[in-house]
Structure formats: C-alpha cells, structure tokens
Amino acid sequence: MNTHPARGMRDFLPDDVRRRQYVIGVIADVYQHYGFEPLETPAVENIETLMGKYGEEGDRLIFRILKRGEEGKTGEADLALRYDLTVPLARVVAEYQAQLPKFFKRYQVQPVWRADRPQKGRFREFYQCDVDAIGSTSLVVEAELLGAAADVLHRLGFSNFKIRLNHRKALSGLLDAAGIASDRHGDALVALDKLDKVGREGVAGELVTRGLVDSAAAEALVTLFATGDDVSGGEVLERLRRDMHGHERGEAAVGELAEIVRLTEAGSAHGLVQVDPSLARGLSYYTGAIFEIAVPDLAGSLGGGGRYDELVGMFLGRQVPACGISLGLERILVVMTERGMFPDETAARPADVMVTIWNADATADAIRLAGELRRDGLRVDVYPEADKIGKQFKYADARGIRFVTILGEQESAQGVVAVKNLTTGEQQVLPRDAVAAHITDRRRNDG
C-alpha cells in the first residue's frame, strides 16, 4: 500500500510542527499587538465564490470537490478548496458587515490549496499568513501594515530585508504619460519586467519594436525602472514625479507614496522602505500602494501585498476600502531552516523526564509519580513496559530526554525516588516531593 502523502502535500512530524507553530505564534503575537484579530474560514467554499476572482490561470488551479451525499450526481462539482485568504475575507466582510467593526482588522493563518505542478519549494497545500485592514483609505493603514510585517521579521531574526514600495496608479500614470494606451499597459509591463534578463537597451528596443512608445519615452521609462538602491528615496520620488509630466492621478499617487514613506519612518519599518517604480505585482485587484518584502541573495520574496479597494465590492455591492499583506510562511520556514535561525526552544525534547517502570508491581506507583511531577509543571513521559531498566534508560537517552526516575520497592517504601541525569550519568536519591524542583533546577542551570 502506498503510504506517501498525496503529490505536492506534506506530513509534518513533531519537529516540523514545533517550528511551524513557533513562527505562526510570533506572527499572531505581533499582529495582536497591532490590534488585529484572528479570523478563520472554512477550507471548502462554494465554487461560485472562488471562480473568476484569480484570473484564467487561477480558475484552472482551483481544486473542485464532487457533490456528495443524497444530492450527488456523477462528475458534478459544487464546492472548491480555498485558493487564498483574501477572497474568503471579502465574502466574510460582506456577510457579517453588521457585526464587524467599521475598521475590521484581521489576521488569518490557514492552508490554501492549488493544483500547481509540484516542484522544489512549491506545494499543493501551503499556509498563508494574511493580515488585512478593512474600511479605511487612510495611509496610516499602509504604514501600520508595513510596521507590523517588519516587526514580525525582526522578531524572527531577519535583519537585512527591504520593503519595495510602489503604487498601481503611479505605474499606470507613468505608462499613460509615456503615451501607452491603457489596454497595452500589460504588454509594456511584461517588456519592462525583462530588465534583469535582457538589459536596458534590450527592453527599450522591445518597447519601440512593439510600437508602444517612441525611443525617447522608452529611454525615460527604462531609466526610471532601472533606478538602483544607490539613489535616495527622495530622488526616486522626484524622478517619478517628473516622469508623470503633469499626469494628475499619477502625481497624486506619488504624493501617497511620499506620505507612506514618511509615516513608515515613524514605525518599525523605518529605514526599510524603498520606492521602486518597477514593482508591479501580478494580482489584478490592487488599486493603490503595492509592496513586496525582499531579502538580498534570496530569489522571490518573503511577502507582499497592497491596497485593493474594489474586491469587497464584488461581494457586497458597494465599495469598501481594504489593504493587506501576506507573509510567505513556507518560504520563511525554508530560509530559517537553511540559516539555522530557530531558537533552541523549538528543538524541544519530547519530555523533561521519563518515569521508568521498575517491575510490573511498581506500575501503578510509576503512574502516580508521573502525575505528581506533572502537577509540579514538568512534561513527563512514562515508559509503558516493565522492560529491563537499562533498556528503558537507553530509550530515554535516544529520545533526548535528559532525566529518568527509578522507583523500586525500596524507594517506594522509603518515600524516595532515584533521579538519573543521562547526560552526566549522575544519580541522586531524593525525597519524592523534591524531585520536580531538582529537575527544574538542573534544567535551568544546564541550559
């Protein structure tokens, strides 16, 4: 019988789960300190809720579920697996608008499923960690979201990351100002996205060849998009503003970018935000600021997001402003594992102490001792069988459990317990009610 997990899916053994829970715990704790509240939605949604929200390619990658039970007909699907956390959020906001606060701030850490071709580091089931603020167009929202994300990454031990910032309306303003018709903006962005691969001249050439712009405008666009880290933030904004050539919405967007930079400087993301005129981000629902978190020497990003003021309206029938950021849990875990960034506590031993069973007659007393030690706060495993004591020691040692207790007839009669430290070999006989304190004390001192 095949015992592998299904293709593109993973089992998480105890060490994996502890590492994942550590990261999720930090994320949840930081977000709570920013006033975000937890939300959970079902893994399964009505198929109509999801279709048409993620583009054609997205629709194709949605896992569909066959009708079941009394209503089942062959081959018909009416349900689908959650594809991201943003569309369910928009549905929730529409459904519970009367109960939710005006400014609904939620975080959500749950798995999503995509029928992508599995490959290294890419799975069909993976977690998303989303944080979104609904109900305000204020740029305080962007600044707080970026501050929270920076706090999460700092707490996890990341230091040299940058937050790339751009604005959808700055992007379209620029392309408008360069004389590119809106229905060809997509083509222009595809060409501009090749800067790293084909270089400035290659891209400028393609823009002209495709009949998108004349060569002067192409040169200006390419120059702006290729602006490097060596140019100051103020200078980037200046160049952006200049290249708008008076385009009104574009200039307003540059003003928003400047304000977001100013506000983030007051929070935990200070010094980390770089306005990057070339940042585009794929999803079509963004309407304002967009951002992406990048670590040098790491392909891809640790997270990204932006403002999407029109998505909730697809469910609610009236526009509700929204902005969010999604951290890539799987990617964060990969990087932290490769770089040894997990604190010792996540490599937790399965128990603080293992209670051995001296012989069959001593079994009930071993269980009783385990209960006493647990009441004193210890994590206690009980070896289940009255095997030879050496075999029991070996098992504890192999499992990384440092202390074992021995409770034979003699100890039982005298109200004492022998405690052996498997690391040092040291063995001590202690009054029964002093055992927990002894182990706690040794654990603290030995680190």
Add this chain to the structure above:
Amino acid sequence: MNTHPARGMRDFLPDDVRRRQYVIGVIADVYQHYGFEPLETPAVENIETLMGKYGEEGDRLIFRILKRGEEGKTGEADLALRYDLTVPLARVVAEYQAQLPKFFKRYQVQPVWRADRPQKGRFREFYQCDVDAIGSTSLVVEAELLGAAADVLHRLGFSNFKIRLNHRKALSGLLDAAGIASDRHGDALVALDKLDKVGREGVAGELVTRGLVDSAAAEALVTLFATGDDVSGGEVLERLRRDMHGHERGEAAVGELAEIVRLTEAGSAHGLVQVDPSLARGLSYYTGAIFEIAVPDLAGSLGGGGRYDELVGMFLGRQVPACGISLGLERILVVMTERGMFPDETAARPADVMVTIWNADATADAIRLAGELRRDGLRVDVYPEADKIGKQFKYADARGIRFVTILGEQESAQGVVAVKNLTTGEQQVLPRDAVAAHITDRRRNDG
C-alpha cells in the same frame, strides 16, 4: 452574490477563534505534559488511502476531489478530504517508521470533512482532537490516555463526567458464551442497544425472536447490559466474569479491564472510570479496551476511543499495537458556551489601548507612540483617520477598548500624553514614557 459559507461549513469570527484556540491550547498543553508530540497531516489524501477504512457508510461520506492541472479528465477523482485523524496516523506510522520512536505518542488537532446531512450541532467541517500511543500493548497506555483526557476536561472546568469502559473481546466473549455465532454478534448488539428505548423485556424478546439466544441467555445478557451506576466496579467485573462461563479470551479481557481500572486509579482519572458491559462503540477497527466520556444530562459523549492493534498493519504489512482517544472539540465548545465556562481572558478586548490621531499633522507621532507602547508590551490599535476626537473615543468604547491616548501639538511639545479611561471617564496627563506602565497598572487593578 451569495456570501454564506458553504452548507455545513462555518466562519469563525474573532470571538469564536479565541474560544476555539483557548480550548485547543489547553488540550495541547496537557497532552505535551504527558509526553505526546504534535503531528499534522495534509487535508487532502490519495483516495485509496481512505476508501474501505470507514465502512460502506463512511466511504459514501468522503468528499472526493476532481483531478486538476495537466492530468485532469472530466469527472475523475483521485484525491479526497481527510475523514478522520486515525487513518492518516496509521499511514504516517507506516511511512516514517524508521524515523519515529518505538513508542510514538502523538496528538493532532485538525479539521476533518464529512458529507453528512448538516443538522443542529453537526457540521461538514469540524475539528478532531486525537491523542494516540503507538507501539505498546501495555495497559499503561490506556491508563495514561484516560488520565490525560481527564486532566484536559478538569482544566477546562468539567467536573461531573464519567468514563465508560468496556473491552471488545469481553463483548464478543459474552456473546460467544451466550451461544451467539460471531457473524450474528452485530445483530445482537443492535438489539441490545435498544435497552433505553424498548426496555429489558423488549430487548430480551427481540433476542429470542431473532433466534439469537434462548430466553435464559437473553435474560442474563439483558441483566448484565442493564447494570446501573449503583453497582460497584468490582461487582460489575464479577458479573462480567461470571457470565463468560469460562470463555478464555473473554475472561482475559475482564482481567485487562480490572487492571486498567486499577492503573487509572493512580492517575488523574481516579474515581471516574465505570466498567460498562453495554458500551460497544461503532468503529469496527477496535480490538481491545474501548471508552467513552459522558456528562450527565448531555446526550452523546465528549470523546471516546479505544485500542486498535490491527489498523496500522493495513498500511505497514505487520501489526503495530495502537490505542487512542478523540475529544469532541465542537461538542466541548457547545457545552462550554451554553454553561458559560470560558474564562474572562477568552473574551479578550481587541486591544489594551487605542491611539487617537489629533489631526493630520499629528499622524506620524501617533504611529511613533503606538510603537513605543507596543515595545512596552501593550496591544495597541491606532485609529486610522484624523476624525473628530469624540468620534474616535466612541469607536474605541464601542469596541471595548478601555484606554485611549490623546497626543496634540501641546502634548507633543511637552513630551506628555493624555490618557483617558473610557470606563471611568478619568483623564490624566502623563510623561510619555510612563503611559504604558500606567495602563498596565490600571488594567491589573481593575481586573
């Protein structure tokens, strides 16, 4: 557009999530103190992994997922949604046997999906909380499992529950001894299960009419199955042993029951275990002790489980003993909600303090103040807009946030912050670096 969750599925708004996480946190904490480690498996399994494990009815209720991506053909399903946590555990034990400890003790808290007809308190997506010990036939396993479950329920505030205990081989021994052929044991149990509905004479009559036993044997069975709480544990075991009429495996099973009772008396389940000869439990994979946790005045159970020494063998090809117990999270939540058993901390306010924005110019300083208060450990919301201050206060109050800060030009210049307690109306001007301590102090004193 329909914005309800799919049929039988639920959205969990922040208060729901906090309550659920509180219960799951207690369960995980207690299990960790018993030496159990966390495991997570994918929501989606290969369809062959699940089929044929849950009986005909179970197979029908499994949600199937259509093939997707390049391999998709119309109507074909190769994947299915997790139906319980036991079969995935058996698969995991078979797959990773070389990496897992000899006595693998895991807990797992994850959702499962069943295409059941939704009804009050019954959902198509619901959480299971399973704890299982693999690799030992020792009855220490049963005793520790029952002790852990009792500890969980005590910690959650349940006091008057009982653990019903029986043994599959005692049950079959009894029916054998009564002269019922093994292929008719199921029929006999169905008849015996109607004791509450049709009474002792009704059941005895049915057993005879169906040709299962003669009237003397029927009388004996019914008497034993109807044994009430007024009979002592020792007496129940005595009657069970007597009715085995020398049936060897049945008597051995009674011996195991006696030993489990003796060992549980040494742990946290002492005084809670009642041997109940009528307990059958549906699932066919049980091979030894079976148990169920019952609360008086509550239909159904809070959890149940048993020993299943042959299930892992279906995946591994050789037998590996196993025993587990599953707590009913959804049911526990319903009862705790109805009975007001949640501690105050789960009704958490969304933040400890809300920072208001005096006017647009004061925005960056408000964000800076929020960061300072967060560094001092407070959960801080920032009102996102420079609305009239009274409107901002009203919002904080409506959200249950007790403190607000006011930081105008004057305060900013003097390095002070005004802090208003919305419950008492009291307002104090404090040095900026004394704000967090003030709020922490007031929160502690006001409860």
